[in-house]
Amino acid sequence: MPIVYSFANGDALSSGLNEFVEKVSRDAIADHGHLSIAISGGSLPKILSKELAHNKNVEFSKWHIFWADERCVSHTNADSNYLEVKKSLLDHIPQIPQENIYAINEKFASEKDAERAAVDYEEQLKKFFKNQLPSFDLLLLGMGPDGHCCSLFPGHPLLEEKKRLVAPIFDSPKPPPERITLTYPVVNNSKLVVFVTAGDGKKDMVQQIIEQPEMDLPCQRVKPTNGQVYWFIDHAAAAKLRKESCSEYKL
Numbered sequence: 197m198p199i200v201y202s203f204a205n206g207d208a209l210s211s212g213l214n215e216f217v218e219k220v221s222r223d224a225i226a227d228h229g230h231l232s233i234a235i236s237g238g239s240l241p242k243i244l245s246k247e248l249a250h251n252k253n254v255e256f257s258k259w260h261i262f263w264a265d266e267r268c269v270s271h272t273n274a275d276s277n278y279l280e281v282k283k284s285l286l287d288h289i290p291q292i293p294q295e296n297i298y299a300i301n302e303k304f305a306s307e308k309d310a311e312r313a314a315v316d317y318e319e320q321l322k323k324f325f326k327n328q329l330p331s332f333d334l335l336l337l338g339m340g341p342d343g344h345c346c347s348l349f350p351g352h353p354l355l356e357e358k359k360r361l362v363a364p365i366f367d368s369p370k371p372p373p374e375r376i377t378l379t380y381p382v383v384n385n386s387k388l389v390v391f392v393t394a395g396d397g398k399k400d401m402v403q404q405i406i407e408q409p410e411m412d413l414p415c416q417r418v419k420p421t422n423g424q425v426y427w428f429i430d431h432a433a434a435a436k437l438r439k440e441s442c443s444e445y446k447l
């Protein structure tokens with residue numbers, strides 16, 4: 197069962213998330229010397245970075261940062277998930293070694309060659325995870341208004357992908373159409389998955405995902421085999437949830 201934390205507003209949400217990420221990072225570094233993290237695009241990077249970008253207690257030099265999904269555009273294009281994370285987080289944290297930042301191959305992305313970009317990104321994952329099924333310490337996901345996460349959209353055949361670690365998508369219903377995405381075998385092998393979403397516009401979908409599990413939406417298929425799912429949301433996004441669906445926030 198997912199654990200849902202609802203915060204009074206955006207600032208409180210960013211603050212709770214910052215505290216949580218700091219703890220996960222400390223635990224992972226104490227356990228195996230680094231934190232492997234994959235991050236979504238969309239609204240998440242801004243919520244995440246508000247406090248985290250200035251957090252002096254995190255050993256960012258031991259972070260390895262991947263993307264949960266990426267759009268096939270150049271790294272300077274406004275649609276780039278890499279650019280969003282760079283602007284809001286990475287540009288403020290020089291301690292993260294450049295070689296620990298695993299962005300999509302910009303050539304393939306600019307050429308909209310989603311197939312080669314996906315193969316290349318899968319190679320990056322295999323190299324880092326030493327040919328084992330990737331197991332991120334922390335996967336931070338957004339939730340689209342249609343219930344998608346990563347670039348895994350409702351009803352899309354990619355929801356059934358079992359072999360590839362990273363898959364191309366050529367017909368994303370949300371532009372741009374060419375993208376790459378982590379697949380469920382990787383998502384569901386993560387140690388921790390945290391969904392982060394905010395605002396009134398997300399309240400209906402949050403209610404369906406948390407309280408109507410039979411809908412089989414992409415976010416509902418996130419069920420890590422050996423991990424826990426958390427939802428960090430604000431009161432506006434939680435407005436339609438029953439009180440019992442939320443837990444009291446504690447570290």
Ligand SMILES: O=C1O[C@H](COP(=O)(O)O)[C@@H](O)[C@H](O)[C@H]1O
Nearest residue numbers: 236237238239240338339340346
């Ligand atoms: O297209 C995407 O959308 C989702 C959700 O974005 P949001 O703006 O509604 O938070 C995002 O998680 C994903 O990474 C991105 O590529």
